[in-house]
Amino acid sequence: MRRLFAVVALLAGFLLVPTRSDAAVVNVAPWATATASYTSPWENVAAINDGVDPSRSNDLRNRRWGTWPQAGEQWALLTWPSAQTISSTQVYFFDDGGGVREPVSWRLQSWDGAAYADIPAAYPVTVDGYVTASFPAVTTTRLRIVLESGKAAVGLLEVKAFADTAAAAQSGWNPPAALVTPLDEVWRHTETGDRDPYGFRNFGWDQIMANGGSINYCVRWDSPAPVSAELRDRIHAALGRSFGKWMNVMAGHDGWPYAEVPVKVVGWAVRDRATLQWDDDSVDVYVGDMRENAPQCAEPCGRFFNQSGAYPDCPGGPSHHYDMSLWLTAGMDGGAGGDWGQRVGSEYLVDNLGSDDIHILLHEIGHGFGLDDFYDWTPTGQCCFLMKAGSATSITEFDAWMLRDLWRHLKSRYGY
Template sequence: MKRLAILPLLLISTFFLPVEGAVADTNVARSATPSASYTSPWESVAAINDGIDPPRSNDTVNRRWGTWPNTGTQWAELTWPSAQTIRSADVYFFDDDGGVRVPASWKLQRWTGSAYADIPGTYPVAVNAYNTVTFAQVSTTRLRVVLQSGQASVGLLEVRAWAADSGGSTGWNPPSHLVTPLNEVWQHQESTYPNLYGFRNYGWDQIMANGGSINYCVRWDTSATVTAAQRDQIHATLARQFKKWMDVMVGHNAWPYGNVPVKVVGWAVRNRSQLQWSDNSVDIYVNDIRENAPQCAEACGRFFNQNGNYPNCPGGASHHYDMSLWLTAGFGGGAGGDWGQRLGSEYYMNNLNTDNMTILLHEIGHSFGLDDFYDWTPTGQCCFLMKAGSASSITEFDAWMFRDWWRHLKSRYGL
């Protein structure tokens, strides 16, 4: 997977400090393994802890866990390799106003080591919102959501399990076995990239300039057509993969955001007829060609306007884009940098529902400064995402390399 070089820039970005406070609790559901009593063949139990906040109970874009046609008592469960101390949980119900509806009642159970025990609490049942239950903290390796069906089958879109932040992850505290390789990586980057500290358009800079969000343009570099449903799936997949990197930072070392929303603000195509929708949910740019590929307007792109001002962007600064998702027909591998990520359009469309889109995850890592490891391997490490071809998902070592970048850059934001 080729990484495009990050070029030194002379412009200094204007940054806006976030007003959001540090995260008090940590959603430990993301690190659990999900399972269920039953899952409809076309649904996925992995949906319950994929970190995607549903837009509504009848979510037709993201993955869902449902039990149709089964009724009665159904359950979905989160299992951790070690005990977690949990004091509240949020549950978002799947309800398609048809064969899957909110439950008649539900409850949480914890595994005691020999049996499941009910967790006392008040259990609301609402659509289009998280249903929150707070309770005296419990320590368990399994948390089960038990649902009693009413007029139809039942399902869930997301479960969040909240553990109090003990403070152990608030600073720079990598595991001892990673200290040496992490130091090797950082020293290698400092010696290889002389403008490492002077560069001002890493993914970190973009998020902080926006106050905790990121905007994308989709460069549709193919002759294929796109339906509105596919458009929304492309967005949802990008948001899900981007969130995997952001989850690495939650509660860590003064990182100020619990969630970093990803918004697709524009689509660029050669011909308007390729886009088979008529709504105005995104800006559309037609036949604006750069690098022999369609692009969204340069006046709206942060890559071209790194002072953070977009005076000539149609619609103003709210329509600006920080990165591009460049999907090219017949493109092999991937490329990534401060400008965004480039992948094969066929690869992307064939992996819309894949849990880990490996090439995209790898290229997003480059957008935040992570390096390639073609010709060397840090001490004690063999297999990790940024060493292309050796891992399919973000590993512990990738996560700590990512955090190391924040450690060295956070002072530029006054944190």
């Protein structure tokens, strides 16, 4: 087994991302960076475009954006790296019945390069459901949602911005001029590495393409700590957010065919069934199957062990297969990653489930797509980026362009 691992210093069955749309429009909000006029310290503005549909306006289980105690005019802003042509939005207001209530009114503004301009439209207000605003298409890199509060503060649970798929898709290879040289250096280093990027066929790219635009995981719980159904769901959600961050930088870029890549956790592997404190059948459970002295999900269901993509001996059939493992090990510092999946400390992950950027997990997911480590060299002009372990804690512009460059060189084998 060729080792594509990273060991880094420790620095400090659910749909987790929106499904791919085959309609004429696509929600481009997940591709944007969210900021706000003000965010309560316990809230997170990144919630507004994380792809999680709320159950109600007083949804306290998932992340949300709120401005308590700030009232008056407040705004949330979506910023894209390139212009998007948007013709409608849906917003879901946060209303906890107390300090945060639905706005008295709201409106959208687009950035024209010099200032924000109001977008004429009808702007209804309601709770416990999305409200839609439609308008003649505007092309912009920034969309601002402006909320006028009453006596309470305001907030949002989710925002969707819909663009025509043809207009949303970028084409060609257009990195910033300052990144052309370092990207070329990275690719030449990849070509001469110990894994032939052209011949190897189990990158994350291969797995997503084989599934038609999705990916399956199995969790290896290498810890005696009990796992409640709530903790299970939070682990699934954190994994989906982290994987989705890499997919968001690909959406609409250079022929990449998927607006979103759904992540589904199909199984858990444990030493003792009693560790898992749920009785539902939402995921397969594997007990006592050991590999590398750790619980192992059934090998007949794993793509790493069946790279032909056939799973004739997988219990439940091919739909129960897993492409990668999330291996959570008690007491582990740092992490490891490759085409087989990611390994991080179980305590580290659990302690960071509410974090927007679980940086060690993000780093290891990058290895699954073929991104390298930079232990002994640094590309020209670059200093700090996620794949250079210890120098950044989130996906940077350079990380994003390295991922896109891998796609540029490998996409022909998938017919793109």
